[in-house]
Amino acid sequence: MANMVTGTIRRGPIMASLLIAAFVALLSQTVLNVALPVMMKDLDVSENTIQWLSNGYMLVNGVLVPISAFFINRFTTRRLFLIASSLFAIGTIVCAVSPGFEVLLAGRLIQAAGAGILMPLMTIVILTIFPVAERGKAMGTMGIAMIFAPAIGPTLSGWVVEHYDWRVLFYIVLPLALFAVAFGAYSMRNVIQTSRPKLDIIGVILSTLGFGGLLYGFSDAGKAGWGDATVVTCLVVGGISLLLFVIKSLMTEKPLLEIKVFKYPMFSLTTVINAIVTMAMFSGMILLPIFLQNVRHFTPLESGLLLLPGAILMGIMSPITGMIFDKIGARWLAVIGLIITSITTYEFSHLAIDSSYNHMMLVYTARMFGMSLLMMPIQTAGLNQLPRRLNAHGSAMSQTLRNVSGAMGTALLVTVMSNKAASRATELVVAGGFDPTDPKNEKLMSPIVDASTIYGINQAFVVATWMTVAALVLAFFIKKATPAEETPAVTPAGEVAPAKR
Structure with a gap:
């Protein structure tokens, strides 16, 4: 196995290049969600077809993450970063100039290929260049991009599609993507051990x-x-x-992906907690916009603005939480964060037709504050127990299971909402004693549909509340962990020395 590159490593520029690239990748992942209905009409395609711009991105990204451990061990850090960020920039250009849906989809898939490599790479570089005592602050800084970008995406998208053509979204992302490549070419260094593993x-x-x-x-x-x-x-x-x-x-x-990472108990425990929290987090991201737009008839921009303060607070808190984690560990941060998250999630199970905009914004912001106390500390606590040789596998496994649990959580909560809403609507129609298929009763059905949707959303939030309570119980078992092998020593000047074996 080749030695890690040694010498003076300036961690600041490396972190900056990673954060810029990650921010752009995550922003692009969510920026189209609000714009899809407009794009469907403009491109003259069906709803099932347009969804592939999101589903295709998710699938390519999700499939590449498990393979990323091979790429990280095979290619030098700088080369892999430039390949991934360049792929993303090329995909953005293709999307911006696309004449039709087919070319647009191709561009999105190229973007996803770059993002699927970038995200695990970022985690591995941070675990490599920072000693265990400083990882919390570094991972918290990384959380700024991971939290703020997905939250600002829908707000930005809502504003753009209300005033401009949807292609402007890609023209906004493009200069950021090109800057990420250029800055990375200047600042990224080789910091990860490489070998020649067989695919x-x-x-x-x-x-x-x-x-x-x-x-x-x-x-x-x-x-x-x-x-x-x-x-x-x-x-x-x-x-x-x-x-x-x-x-x-x-x-x-x-x-390809080392399953034996699960023999480390803190990694296994925090991965389970992270998966549960991810499922619960999607309840707010999916169900609240449905309530705001379908029941309260707010515009996409207004819906996005309601979610924005929580995202800003979460982004601000992420590095602060990381510094606290370095001092006291993850357990009490996770416990306090999950108590806040459980209470606020339960509060959302009492939505009503007259729930005020400001009240919902306040509860959502408090919920995001709770999330900010636990997301990155939990992940860092688990990765801290892994020996350096398993960092790439642990990061890829953690990211992959988050992707799967996010999709599973969305499906579960939407199913609960749909089934409960349908059964509630049937009960109300029977109680009202009228034929819902009769056009004359259309006015009578409108309030029933709204009431049933609200009931379904509230019941889905009840399920999400129990998820957070389960995660809270597990959080009490988190212990401070140290790597099973010594990590590379980092001098105050930033010099990275080979790990002791």
């Missing part, structure tokens, strides 16, 4: 079918229903492929 082709196929099938199946289940043939097929194929992938990984000396 496990069968592992790649099983991983792609497994994680890709689950991601698509869960994502489509929320819209098409759990009984849909495509959903069932994807989940069955994904589940079987993932089982075979795990078996093969355990039997292979150097697998």
Whole structure:
């Protein structure tokens, strides 16, 4: 195995290049969500077709993350960063100049390929250049991009589509993407050990079918229903492929993704908590906009602005939380954060037709404050227990399971909302004693639909509340962990020395 590059490593420019690239990648991931209805009309495609701009991005990104451990071990840090950020910039250019849907989709898939490599790479570089005692602050700084970019995306998108052509979204992202490449070419350094691992082709196929099938199946289940043939097929194929992938990984000396990371108890515990919290977090991101736009009839921009203060607070708190984590560890941060998150999630289970805009903004902002206390500390606490040689595998595993749990949480909560709303509507129609299919009763159905939707959303928030309570119980078992192997020593000047073995 080649030695890590030594010498004076200026951590500031490296962190800056990672944050810029991650911010742009995450911004692009969410910036189209609000714009999809407008794009559907402009490009003259169906709703199922336009959804591939989001689903395709998610699938490519989700499939590449498990393979990222191989890329990180195979290529130098600088080369891999430039390849990933350049792919993203090229994809953005293709999207900006696309004449039709096919070219636009191709651009989105190229973007996703770059982002799927960038995100795990960022975590590994931080774990490598910072000693354990300083990782909390560094990961908290990384959280600024991971939290703020997805939150500002819908607000920016809502403003743009109300005033300009949707292609302006890509022209806004493009200079940032090009700057990320240029700045990275100047500041990125090789800091990760490289080797020449053999690519496990069968592992790649099983991983792609497994994680890709689950991601698509869960994502489509929320819209098409759990009984849909495509959903069932994807989940069955994904589940079987993932089982075979795990078996093969355990039997292979150097697998594509090291399953043995789960033998480290704090990594396993924090990964489970992170998955539960991710599922619960999506309740606010998915259900609240449905209430605001479908029931209260706020514009996409107004909906985005309601969510923005919480995102700003979460971004501000992320590095502060990281510094606190370095002092006291993750347990009490996670416990306090989950208590706040549980209370505010429960508060959202009492939405009503006259719930005020300011009250919802206040509760959502408080909820994001709770999330800011636990997201990055929990992830860092788990990764801190892994030996350096497993950092890439641990980061890829954690990111992959977050992607899958996010899709699963969305599907579960949307299903709960839909089923509860449908049963409530039936009860109200029966109680009213009229025919809902009669056009004359259209005015009577409107308040019933609103009341049923609110009931369904509230019941979904109840489920999300129990998720956060389960995570809260688990958080009491978090302990401070140190790597099983010594990490590279970092001198005050930033010099990185090879790890002791």
